[in-house]
Amino acid sequence: MTESWISCEEVVERLVDYLHQELDNHTSAEIERHLERCHDCFSRAEFERRLRERIARSGQQEAPERLRRRIREMIDHF
Amino acid sequence: MATSTRHDLPVASPQERKDQFEKQVAHLMDRLYGTALRLARNPDDAEDVVAETISNAWKKLDQLDDCAHMEGWLFRILHRTFISQWRRRQCRQDKEVELEPESGDDRFSLFEKLHQPFLLWWGAPEKEFINTLLQEDIGKAIDHLPDAYRVAIVLVEVEGYSYEEASRLLGLPLGTIRSRISRGRCRLQKALWQQAHDAGLANCCSQPPGTRGGDV
Ligand SMILES: [Zn+2]
Numbered sequence: 001m002t003e004s005w006i007s008c009e010e011v012v013e014r015l016v017d018y019l020h021q022e023l024d025n026h027t028s029a030e031i032e033r034h035l036e037r038c039h040d041c042f043s044r045a046e047f048e049r050r051l052r053e054r055i056a057r058s059g060q061q062e063a064p065e066r067l068r069r070r071i072r073e074m075i076d077h078f
Numbered sequence: 079m080a081t082s083t084r085h086d087l088p089v090a091s092p093q094e095r096k097d098q099f100e101k102q103v104a105h106l107m108d109r110l111y112g113t114a115l116r117l118a119r120n121p122d123d124a125e126d127v128v129a130e131t132i133s134n135a136w137k138k139l140d141q142l143d144d145c146a147h148m149e150g151w152l153f154r155i156l157h158r159t160f161i162s163q164w165r166r167r168q169c170r171q172d173k174e175v176e177l178e179p180e181s182g183d184d185r186f187s188l189f190e191k192l193h194q195p196f197l198l199w200w201g202a203p204e205k206e207f208i209n210t211l212l213q214e215d216i217g218k219a220i221d222h223l224p225d226a227y228r229v230a231i232v233l234v235e236v237e238g239y240s241y242e243e244a245s246r247l248l249g250l251p252l253g254t255i256r257s258r259i260s261r262g263r264c265r266l267q268k269a270l271w272q273q274a275h276d277a278g279l280a281n282c283c284s285q286p287p288g289t290r291g292g293d294v
Contacts, residue, residue: 016260020234022241040193047189047204052235053274055266058216059236061112067125068107071132075166078136 006030013040019048099139102148103132110156116232117160119221127163131156153237157247165230184260188267219269227262234259242264 006027009033017023034057035042090098103110110131135155136158142151192204220228220236233244234255245255 001094013233016263020141020241020259022256043193043202043204044189047208049203050208051188051267054211054213055216055220055235056238057122057221058213059116059232060109061115061217063107063111063128064121066123067111067128068104070125070129071103071107072100074129074132075096075103075136078096 006034008034008038008041011035011038012044015045016040019052020047026057092191094140098145099136102145103135103152103170106149106152110152113153113156113232113236114160115235116217116220117157117164117229119228127156127160130163154247157233159239161248164225180261183268184264186264186268186271188271191271194197201263207274215270215273219266219273223262223265227258227265230255230258231262231266235263241246 011031014023014027014031017018018028018044023031035045107128107130110128111124114119114127114131118127131152135152138155143147188207189204192207220231223231229248230244233239233247234241239247241252241255241259245252248255
């Protein structure tokens, strides 16, 4: 049986979809296996993952007191 | 709410319902506002989006099957509220984004900029870069994205929606979402790189003369 190894180029091409869990199980598993063996692709994946975490945090921002008051008053008038 | 079996109050009174709603909304306010700010880009518009969201949510509160789903439900309303405002303004501009030719920015990779042999013996510049990134740098970079990319990025990268959910919310084909995410990410990374460079923070990462050239 010949095993087809996925290349670094293919991993790079699909990395974003992989991190978003948008690939089928087979492709996803192939990438995982590649990441276990390839240090460069692993570092790249780690970098993208950590950057993504930072980006996700940007959706959290202290709401101004003015807005909180406005919402409270609005709900009181419902 | 009504499923709770509290001895004295089998069904919440209107005032209790209101209090509970207010409490839940208050608890999510920082994230609602943060997300609205990333979408709308300026504080005044963001506050309006949040207010309209809360008002829409209150009107539809009967449709919420379970209070435990409040959070996801509220955020979907937030996105719909923003998107319907945005679509009205955006029709024309959105077309332009679609027609925009692929540029070098669409292949930009921060990792490739940072992960270079002459930098590697310094340690791990890419880790260093992420560690020194400020939250406001990221906010600024997202704000600079063209609308169509920004909205897709906020839905998928910030809110964690799947491509399919984003495609449904935006009423766009899956392939369009995929390409906007991919191009949006590259542009976001380019903006982060550019900002770091402008601020002189990327001194550990700047390219010495004679190496792979090109603009930043
Ligand atoms: Zn590799």
